[in-house]
Amino acid sequence: MSLRRIAIPVLAILIFLGLWEALVWWNQWPNYRMASPSDLGPAYIRYAELFVVMGWQTLWRTVAGLLLAVVFGTALGMVMGFSRTMRDALYPLLVGFNAVPKATVVPIVALMFVGAHDFNTVLIAFMISFFPIAVSVSIGLSTLEPEYRDILRSLGASKLTIFRKIALPKTLPEFFGALKVSVTLAFIGTNLMEIVSPHGRGLGALFDSGRTNSDYPLMFAVLLALAGLGIVLYYIVVALERIFAGWADRSPT
Amino acid sequence: MTNTVEIRHVTHAYRTPNGPLPVLDNLSLAIPEGAFCAVVGPSGCGKSTLTRLIAGLMKPDQGEVFLHGEAVRGPRSTVGMAFQNPVLLEWRSILDNVILPLEIVAPRMPRRDRVARARELLALVGLEGFEDKRPSELSGGMRQRASLCRAIVHKPEVLILDEPFGALDAFTREDLWQTMHALRRQEPFTTLLITHDLRESLFLADEVVVLSGRPATAQYRMAVPGGTARTLDDLYTPDAAERLNLLRHQIQIAQGRAEVPA
Ligand SMILES: Nc1ncnc2c1ncn2[C@@H]1O[C@H](COP(=O)(O)OP(=O)(O)O)[C@@H](O)[C@H]1O
Ligand SMILES: [Mg+2]
Numbered sequence: 298m299s300l301r302r303i304a305i306p307v308l309a310i311l312i313f314l315g316l317w318e319a320l321v322w323w324n325q326w327p328n329y330r331m332a333s334p335s336d337l338g339p340a341y342i343r344y345a346e347l348f349v350v351m352g353w354q355t356l357w358r359t360v361a362g363l364l365l366a367v368v369f370g371t372a373l374g375m376v377m378g379f380s381r382t383m384r385d386a387l388y389p390l391l392v393g394f395n396a397v398p399k400a401t402v403v404p405i406v407a408l409m410f411v412g413a414h415d416f417n418t419v420l421i422a423f424m425i426s427f428f429p430i431a432v433s434v435s436i437g438l439s440t441l442e443p444e445y446r447d448i449l450r451s452l453g454a455s456k457l458t459i460f461r462k463i464a465l466p467k468t469l470p471e472f473f474g475a476l477k478v479s480v481t482l483a484f485i486g487t488n489l490m491e492i493v494s495p496h497g498r499g500l501g502a503l504f505d506s507g508r509t510n511s512d513y514p515l516m517f518a519v520l521l522a523l524a525g526l527g528i529v530l531y532y533i534v535v536a537l538e539r540i541f542a543g544w545a546d547r548s549p550t
Numbered sequence: 551m552t553n554t555v556e557i558r559h560v561t562h563a564y565r566t567p568n569g570p571l572p573v574l575d576n577l578s579l580a581i582p583e584g585a586f587c588a589v590v591g592p593s594g595c596g597k598s599t600l601t602r603l604i605a606g607l608m609k610p611d612q613g614e615v616f617l618h619g620e621a622v623r624g625p626r627s628t629v630g631m632a633f634q635n636p637v638l639l640e641w642r643s644i645l646d647n648v649i650l651p652l653e654i655v656a657p658r659m660p661r662r663d664r665v666a667r668a669r670e671l672l673a674l675v676g677l678e679g680f681e682d683k684r685p686s687e688l689s690g691g692m693r694q695r696a697s698l699c700r701a702i703v704h705k706p707e708v709l710i711l712d713e714p715f716g717a718l719d720a721f722t723r724e725d726l727w728q729t730m731h732a733l734r735r736q737e738p739f740t741t742l743l744i745t746h747d748l749r750e751s752l753f754l755a756d757e758v759v760v761l762s763g764r765p766a767t768a769q770y771r772m773a774v775p776g777g778t779a780r781t782l783d784d785l786y787t788p789d790a791a792e793r794l795n796l797l798r799h800q801i802q803i804a805q806g807r808a809e810v811p812a
Contacts, residue, residue, distance in 0.1 A: 444637045448700070451605040451710075452654045453625040462650070466641050544641040544684065 332517040340518040347503060348522060354499040355487055356526060358415060362422025363483040367476070370427035374434025375460075384435060395428040399486060407494040414498055418490040425486035426479040433475035437468030470545035473538035480530050488523065500526070552619055554740040555581040555604060555708055560613035562599060563765075573599050574610065575765035581757075586734065586741040588751035590797065591761030591769075592805045597744045600766075601710045604742065605629050617708060627655040630706035630739070634713040636697035638685035645681040648672060648699045655704040671699040674736060675729050691722035695729060702737055709739040715750065724782060727753050731778040748797045749785055760800040770800040 314334045321333035328336050341348060373391075377384040403421055410417050441464055449459045491501025500519050507515035539546075557579040563570040573596040581587040591597055602608050603615055606625040615622040617629075630651070638647045648668040652659055672681060675695040685693055694714055701709055715723045727750060734741070745751050751758045752774055760770040772793065776784060784790060 442635065442637065444633045444635055445639075447602075447605070447607060447633075448631060448637060448650070449654060451607060451625050451629050451631050452627050452651055452704075454654045458654065462653070463639065466639070469641075542641075 329511065329513045332514045336514040337518045337521060340512070340514040344503070344515065344518075348500075348518075351498065351500045351503045352522060352526060355484075355491065355501065355523075356530075358418040358499065359422050359480075359483050359487045359526075359530065362419045362486060363426055363480060365419065365423040366427035366430055366479055366483065369423070370430030370475075370479075371434050371472075373427070373431040375438065377431065377435035378438025378464075381439075384439065391428065391431065399425045400489060403489045403493050407490065414494060414496075417494055418487050418497075418499065421490045422483040422486040426483035429475035429478045429482070430472065433471040434468055437471040438464055441467060469542040470538075473534065473542050476534050476538075477531060480534050481527065484523075484527050484530060552583065553580040553616075554583045554585075554618060555579070555587075555742065556616040556619075557600075557604070558614050558616070560600075560603060560610045560615065561765075562596075562603065562610040562612075564599075572765035574603075575767045576613070577761075577767050579759060579768055581740055581742060584738060584740055585756045586743065586754055588743045588745055588755030588758045589761060590745055590748060590751055590758060590801065591766055592763050592801065593746070595761050595764045595804070596766040597761065598712055601631070601712050601742065601744060604708065605631060605710055627704065628707040629710060630701035630704065630708070631710045631712070632694075632697045632701040632714045634716045636685070636690075636693040638693055638696060638700075640685055643682050643684065644672070644677065644688065644696050645669070647685065647696060648703050650700060651704045668699065668703055671703060672696070674732060675699055689722075691718055691726060694718060694726060698726075698729070698733065702733065702739060705737070706739055709741045711741065711743045713744050713746065716746065723747070723750070728782075730754055731780070735778050748794055748801070751797070752790060752793055753780055753782070753785055758797060760797065760804060762804045763806060769804055770797075772797065 318333050318335060321331055326333075373387070377387055399421065402424065406417055406421055410420075445463050445467065446459055449463060454462075487499065488501040488504075491497045491499035492505050496502075497505065500523055504516055504519040507513070507519060557577060560574050560577045561572075562574040563572040565571075577600070579587070579589075579600075589597055589600065599608075603610050604617075604622070606615075606622045606629070609623075617626070638644075639650070642650070645665065645668050648671060649664045652664045652667070656664075669678075669681060672678060675698060677692060677695055677699070680688060680692065680696075685696070688696065698714065701711075715726050718726065731754070743751070743754060748758075755774055756777065758772045758774060759768050760772075761767070762769040774793070
């Protein structure tokens, strides 16, 4: 069973790489047009150390931004979920903020905090990813059927107790749904910043150096490494979801 | 004998964007200790509002609610509630759902005692062996049984039931009526049952109160004998038929569809 669960996706990835290789070979594309998977191996070997260092940079900044987004997004969602007034007040603001393409914010932030690479990057990862969390938590809380609240409220339970015992666990499935979106967004935010900010660090900067040095296999190797990191992050969230909100999964086990 | 629940001249209106909506109008009601009172009335007349007032979840504009002679100022742990929607928590087992009120009301009670109490009730309603199941693994009737157990696990003085059997099919409903009698024989609560099923009220209640249309006031009262010794067969006697007719007629009056007899 678990072998199947691993074997099938791995097989799919191998087939994908095979098709990619075949496509490049068939068209006789030079590697500045499109590198093929077989070009990537040498790139990984040559820059192995850089990949590890830069990959770690990208990873921890993304996770830091995401953690901030979780804390802030949850708090904001709680405020909007419990208070109608706050919801009416904050929602348009939030939607407007979210509608601004982050590609335009990145250069601004990069200029605002020149040189503060870690800060910049974490900030963008955070800004781009808190929105789904805030919305899902606020919707989860505001759509809680009054009866759920009343079974505890009629016993004199405090608001905090009701939140802890009912509202919070009931919102967890939506929260994790949003977190899966956010983790991808945070990742995008991190990389945008790493590519744009001068003398940056992380995989985005490695990509950029590949571009300035016309090292096309390196650029593709970075893309693939990013995909790998993204997959790892995503499945960490899935694992957390299983642990904390597994009860919401109704599929037969 | 004191009344466990006493509602004195309660008047209430909801404030809505279109102005106040009068819901209860000078409503008075008393339920003696250990008695079972059924309240029937047209849909939207204010029955659920009445339950929320008794539970202390809101305050009436005028009048007062007393529990054991004490004015209700807010929620209190001596009340148990069950609704049409069983609202079981999906992330808890059936056993832990039933235990929930004890976590609030008796935080120091040892887990072992809580479990024993919940198991005792679950066995009483026929859910022995389902303690570790998730709510979604149970049928609608079984969920409602669990919800009843949760409502009385902390030995409340007053049990408030807001159409708890309303969404069940006829056979399941009759099973639950009998379960209700069984629970009453075992536990000392005083009950207010909201229902739209007149036969249900005749089978379960010691007194049936018909509310008028909105704003609701107590329009008609009927004492029903038999206590918990009633059987389903009793619903098919001439006496029961006559009572049903009387109640039906009162409901029609409440709905404004029949003349008030002179
Ligand atoms: N919180 C509320 N705000 C405004 N109107 C309400 C509210 N709750 C109930 N109502 C209205 O009050 C009336 C009585 O409601 P309710 O007590 O739930 O009736 P019932 O339980 O008898 O069907 C209904 O018309 C309902 O729409
Ligand atoms: Mg109602």
